[in-house]
Amino acid sequence: MLVREYHHIVDLTAKTCDCRRWQLTGIPCCHAVSCLRHERIAPESVLPSCYSLEAYNNAYAHSIWPCKDKSQWEKVDAPQVLPPVYEKRVGRPPKARKKQAHEVPGKNGPRLTRHGVTIHCKHCSEACHNSVGCSLKRRGFTAEDAKALVARMQATLEREAQEQAMRAAADQVPSEQVTENEIPDPLNISSII
Numbered sequence: 001m002l003v004r005e006y007h008h009i010v011d012l013t014a015k016t017c018d019c020r021r022w023q024l025t026g027i028p029c030c031h032a033v034s035c036l037r038h039e040r041i042a043p044e045s046v047l048p049s050c051y052s053l054e055a056y057n058n059a060y061a062h063s064i065w066p067c068k069d070k071s072q073w074e075k076v077d078a079p080q081v082l083p084p085v086y087e088k089r090v091g092r093p094p095k096a097r098k099k100q101a102h103e104v105p106g107k108n109g110p111r112l113t114r115h116g117v118t119i120h121c122k123h124c125s126e127a128c129h130n131s132v133g134c135s136l137k138r139r140g141f142t143a144e145d146a147k148a149l150v151a152r153m154q155a156t157l158e159r160e161a162q163e164q165a166m167r168a169a170a171d172q173v174p175s176e177q178v179t180e181n182e183i184p185d186p187l188n189i190s191s192i193i
Helices: 021-025 030-038 053-059 143-171
Strands: 103-106 109-112
Touching: none
Parallel strands: none
Antiparallel strands: 103 109
């Protein structure tokens, strides 16, 4: 069984898995369930009998009567259980909770950052920059002209990629041998202008 970069060896006859969850709990782990389904074996059929409904009914068949009062509890000679001892830490106690890395304090309380979000330019609608850093805006293109130019450039790149893929398929060249230098850089707009 291969999960990402880890290999797990599952033995269905011995009911073992390398992750040891099946041996410890008796319930098949996700790796074992995957192998059982591959072999068309119902995962419920390999469960131990202690997890069955009959075993549950046998264990709780008789009535369990609760005690009415603390005075009826059974007296046991054991040490008294006490709460853990509180130790005051050195230094000033914190005023607020420790914030996560993705939380930024805002004026109306904490707010989430835009971490992981790809920004788009309002001027040319291209990704990974905003209108302040837009090279087309610096060159004097209007917003409509810039958006049209970017759309033409993307269409050209897609067409060239399809042609290159068709040529590679016709020549039966593995895709690993196609270099990135043959594909034009989408951020290098000066080569198209």
